[in-house]
Amino acid sequence: MSLDSLAQHVRQRQDTDPPSEVDAGSARERFIRAARLPRSASRARPVAIGAAAVLVAAAAGVWLWIGHRGSFAPSYEIAGGRGQIGVELAPTTATPIRFSDGSKVDLDSNARMRVASLDARGAHLVLESGRARFDLAGADADRWTVQAGDFEVHGVGASKFELSFLVPAEEIDLAVHDGHVELLGSCVEKRSVAAPAHVHVTCAKETTHAEPTRSTTAPSDLRVVEVVPKPLVIARPSWRALAAQSRWSEALAEAIAGDFDHECDTGSAADLLSLGDVARLAHDAPHARHAYDSLRARFPGDPSASVASFSLGKLAFDEDHAYGEAGRAFDAYLREQPHGALARDALARSMEAHLRAGDRDTARSLAQRYLDEYPGGPQQDVARGIVAK
Amino acid sequence: MSGSSASARVLPFRGARSHDEDAEILAAAAGGERERAAALLFDRYGEHVRRILHRILGASDEVQDARQVALLRVLDRLSRVESGAELRGFVSSVSAFVAREHLRSKKRRGWLHLFAPEDVPEHGAPEHDDEGLEAVRAVYSVLDQLDTDDRIAFCMRVIDGMELTEVAAACEVSLATVKRRIAHAQERFLVHAQKQPALTTWVRATGDSP
Numbered sequence: 001m002s003l004d005s006l007a008q009h010v011r012q013r014q015d016t017d018p019p020s021e022v023d024a025g026s027a028r029e030r031f032i033r034a035a036r037l038p039r040s041a042s043r044a045r046p047v048a049i050g051a052a053a054v055l056v057a058a059a060a061g062v063w064l065w066i067g068h069r070g071s072f073a074p075s076y077e078i079a080g081g082r083g084q085i086g087v088e089l090a091p092t093t094a095t096p097i098r099f100s101d102g103s104k105v106d107l108d109s110n111a112r113m114r115v116a117s118l119d120a121r122g123a124h125l126v127l128e129s130g131r132a133r134f135d136l137a138g139a140d141a142d143r144w145t146v147q148a149g150d151f152e153v154h155g156v157g158a159s160k161f162e163l164s165f166l167v168p169a170e171e172i173d174l175a176v177h178d179g180h181v182e183l184l185g186s187c188v189e190k191r192s193v194a195a196p197a198h199v200h201v202t203c204a205k206e207t208t209h210a211e212p213t214r215s216t217t218a219p220s221d222l223r224v225v226e227v228v229p230k231p232l233v234i235a236r237p238s239w240r241a242l243a244a245q246s247r248w249s250e251a252l253a254e255a256i257a258g259d260f261d262h263e264c265d266t267g268s269a270a271d272l273l274s275l276g277d278v279a280r281l282a283h284d285a286p287h288a289r290h291a292y293d294s295l296r297a298r299f300p301g302d303p304s305a306s307v308a309s310f311s312l313g314k315l316a317f318d319e320d321h322a323y324g325e326a327g328r329a330f331d332a333y334l335r336e337q338p339h340g341a342l343a344r345d346a347l348a349r350s351m352e353a354h355l356r357a358g359d360r361d362t363a364r365s366l367a368q369r370y371l372d373e374y375p376g377g378p379q380q381d382v383a384r385g386i387v388a389k
Numbered sequence: 390m391s392g393s394s395a396s397a398r399v400l401p402f403r404g405a406r407s408h409d410e411d412a413e414i415l416a417a418a419a420g421g422e423r424e425r426a427a428a429l430l431f432d433r434y435g436e437h438v439r440r441i442l443h444r445i446l447g448a449s450d451e452v453q454d455a456r457q458v459a460l461l462r463v464l465d466r467l468s469r470v471e472s473g474a475e476l477r478g479f480v481s482s483v484s485a486f487v488a489r490e491h492l493r494s495k496k497r498r499g500w501l502h503l504f505a506p507e508d509v510p511e512h513g514a515p516e517h518d519d520e521g522l523e524a525v526r527a528v529y530s531v532l533d534q535l536d537t538d539d540r541i542a543f544c545m546r547v548i549d550g551m552e553l554t555e556v557a558a559a560c561e562v563s564l565a566t567v568k569r570r571i572a573h574a575q576e577r578f579l580v581h582a583q584k585q586p587a588l589t590t591w592v593r594a595t596g597d598s599p
Binding site for chain 2 (some may be wrong): 002003005006007009010011013014015027028030031032034035036112128129149150167249281283307310311314341342345349377378379
């Protein structure tokens with residue numbers, strides 16, 4: 001018995017048990033009927049809204065009761081109403097977000113953030129992606145923490161700073177305009193960053209920053225480049241910043257308008273993987289391939305080169321339907337990272353790619369391997385089918 | 390389907406679909422054919438959305454309504470999808486978001502239950518002893534104890550078996566973040582599962598990795 005077997009059991013139960021007595025046909029009719037209506041379904045639910053208001057008020061009351069037991073108990077407001085803990089905030093929810101201690105947070109378009117906790121221990125905000133501006137005020141600024149991926153920015157005193165988080169590459173860009181903050185992360189020791197400063201941090205092994213002025217004394221595998229003092233006037237967002245906002249097509253256009261080839265020739269492994277992902281998600285297969293191929297050629301042996309191989313396989317499979325090529329790419333991943341995080345996916349993809357390419361012997365062998373290594377895996381039925389043929 | 394070729398019959402994987410049908414959905418929506426777009430959307434993604442929501446939410450009586458919400462939201466936002474190739478990822482992402490909303494709403498309701506009679510049996514609870522069903526219910530009882538974002542990533546990856554890259558895209562986070570969420574969820578799941586009699590034989594000495 002294993003977790004895979006348990007997952008398979010759950011899948012089987014759910015897929016053989018229809019979700020309620022409503023059959024697929026009537027569910028379809030119900031959906032199409034609802035689609036015909038003007039999109040104002042919520043207006044017909046005053047009771048629900050009232051109940052929600054009572055719920056929010058009750059929750060706020062309990063929250064206040066709990067919060068006021070400590071000396072630090074800020075609340076926050078969005079669009080005139082009390083904000084909730086854990087709810088994802090997007091720029092569409094009128095910003096800036098105002099906290100009762102006088103602090104403010106302003107989100108860029110497409111930025112995503114949530115207030116993970118707000119209690120006597122402090123304020124913990126999570127920047128999921130994009131850029132946000134923070135204005136920490138008051139004597140309790142040192143209880144503020146902003147998390148972005150594996151990085152954390154801690155308030156020290158009153159300060160103003162901007163933080164952007166590039167999700168695909170796990171990079172942060174921190175510009176401190178006033179006061180100072182502390183920065184730390186999984187690959188960076190705690191360090192103080194005082195205004196005016198602009199810090200770009202990733203855990204990649206090499207640096208490609210355009211205008212490095214001086215490096216810090218951070219660990220050797222850390223890229224920390226400071227550009228100081230430089231006012232943060234960004235006329236044009238970089239492809240990285242656009243990618244952080246999931247604006248793939250714009251990010252790719254910006255990368256091409258810069259010098260895509262140069263980026264491929266000089267970028268770090270993390271940059272190239274990110275660039276390839278941007279192009280792939282923008283559905284520009286040639287540029288994606290260029291970036292991934294550059295990564296594999298320049299950083300053989302790097303784990304991200306193996307991920308690039310997996311992505312090349314997906315491109316060949318999904319975009320070009322070049323199954324032989326896809327199979328070779330997935331196989332390369334499996335050779336390089338036989339126990340990597342994508343190994344199960346690569347094995348499943350590879351057996352299908354080889355089957356589609358007409359190489360039944362290889363497909364059968366891979367299917368048997370899949371069954372041996374992942375006996376309860378989600379594609380086990382497919383693998384069994386291939387082996388049985 | 391006796392006429393299908395052997396290779397055509399083994400096309401069960403989810404990533405290899407043609408984008409033509411997706412483009413047709415977008416074209417119908419862009420052309421003002423909302424009802425047709427809705428029908429096409431349901432035919433193409435109704436089961437996909439059901440599967441994601443079912444894996445995450447568990448309780449089957451909640452899935453139908455959540456699917457309706459998710460599909461309507463997708464339908465309303467089709468203009469944001471630039472090409473057919475993006476539609477599947479968009480649908481997955483909206484489904485994950487709706488599941489998140491649903492779970493958070495449920496947690497708030499759970500808080501209110503502090504003042505309600507205890508141990509109200511769930512709708513659809515089995516009336517007979519069924520070990521298999523008990524195991525499924527125990528799985529979701531354990532999942533209820535996990536962080537919502539961790540649970541979503543775990544369910545999509547471990548329960549459903551979606552590719553990691555697909556899970557990351559649906560959750561709109563990096564591969565590293567989604568791996569971290571899954572690992573964290575799995576660790577906590579196994580700890581809590583050991584306390585569930587219906588699960589002890591399933592999770593004993595498991596060495597699965599995300």
